[in-house]
Amino acid sequence: MTLQIILLLLGFVLLIKSADWLVDGASALAKKNNVSDLAIGLTIVAFGTSAPELVVNIFAALQSHDDIVFGNIIGSNNFNLFMILGIAGLITPLAVQHSTVWKEIPFSLIAVVILFLLTTTLFGEGNIILSRIDGIILLLFFAGFLFYVFKQLKSDPDDLKIEHKQMSSGKIWLLIIIGLGGLVGGGRLVVTNAVEMATALGVSQKIIGLTIVAMGTSLPELATSVVAALKKNNDIAVGNIIGSNIFNIFLILGLSSVLNPVEYNPGFNTDMILLVAGTVLLFLTMFTGKKKKLDRWEAALLLTIYVAYTVFLIMKEV
Numbered sequence: 001m002t003l004q005i006i007l008l009l010l011g012f013v014l015l016i017k018s019a020d021w022l023v024d025g026a027s028a029l030a031k032k033n034n035v036s037d038l039a040i041g042l043t044i045v046a047f048g049t050s051a052p053e054l055v056v057n058i059f060a061a062l063q064s065h066d067d068i069v070f071g072n073i074i075g076s077n078n079f080n081l082f083m084i085l086g087i088a089g090l091i092t093p094l095a096v097q098h099s100t101v102w103k104e105i106p107f108s109l110i111a112v113v114i115l116f117l118l119t120t121t122l123f124g125e126g127n128i129i130l131s132r133i134d135g136i137i138l139l140l141f142f143a144g145f146l147f148y149v150f151k152q153l154k155s156d157p158d159d160l161k162i163e164h165k166q167m168s169s170g171k172i173w174l175l176i177i178i179g180l181g182g183l184v185g186g187g188r189l190v191v192t193n194a195v196e197m198a199t200a201l202g203v204s205q206k207i208i209g210l211t212i213v214a215m216g217t218s219l220p221e222l223a224t225s226v227v228a229a230l231k232k233n234n235d236i237a238v239g240n241i242i243g244s245n246i247f248n249i250f251l252i253l254g255l256s257s258v259l260n261p262v263e264y265n266p267g268f269n270t271d272m273i274l275l276v277a278g279t280v281l282l283f284l285t286m287f288t289g290k291k292k293k294l295d296r297w298e299a300a301l302l303l304t305i306y307v308a309y310t311v312f313l314i315m316k317e318v
Contacts, residue, residue: 016052209315
């Protein structure tokens with residue numbers, strides 16, 4: 001059991017560090033080939049923060065660990081929404097732009113609602129499969145979201161400033177190769193050892209996916225939003241979370257089900273409802289009042305809800 005914990009932690013470290021290396025190398029390569037900051041931000045940087053969830057889900061889908069596929073995404077989104085925004089909001093009240101309240105947050109709510117509709121038995125009982133067609137639907141919505149982001153940034157390109165490191169071609173390709181290799185190795189370590197831990201502890205893969213795997217793959221978002229909050233870059237602190245939640249559902253679940261159709265466990269319904277409620281709550285807190293912001297007491301409420309939810313998950317499993 002100790003070995004599985006060590007290997008799982010090693011897998012998380014590999015995933016996160018390898019994503020950084022890949023982003024650094026790919027960004028430097030793109031800049032050398034005169035690719036704009038806008039294109040780099042929309043593709044390479046955005047992919048980098050979602051890479052841990054993506055790689056874990058690809059391995060889990062290919063190995064038919066369906067509960068880890070859904071647990072990782074639903075758990076990551078709840079962790080992002082309640083825990084990370086809660087911590088960032090305690091550091092500083094999070095005031096955001098008008099477009100975040102009226103466009104990005106509703107877009108993330110649409111993502112959850114679409115996933116809920118695709119995975120809910122509206123007519124009778126039976127297993128629900130997130131099919132390849134469902135995956136294509138999710139990917140089409142992701143393309144629509146990318147188009148919206150592209151238009152937003154094109155109208156105000158100063159919103160996206162990326163620092164590029166000057167590197168030799170050899171170092172660039174070394175970082176890209178090591179980054180890709182590390183992502184593959186880290187993803188395999190996380191999935192394999194998460195499954196073994198669930199078996200050894202006598203708990204379901206669903207719980208492991210919703211908690212340990214989800215929290216581990218969300219560490220890049222946690223670091224980004226906390227640093228942004230400390231620097232009072234509120235739009236980055238909130239936008240990072242909302243964007244990640246949209247990416248997770250539309251891109252990562254979309255790709256996972258296209259690679260291998262995934263069976264949905266109705267036991268996730270409670271977790272999905274919490275995600276919908278949390279997104280609506282975030283919209284209402286930002287919408288009401290004179291300023292579009294998340295106050296400290298509201299951030300504390302988000303944290304309290306997440307702690308209570310985690311206790312509920314553990315107690316239900318015991």
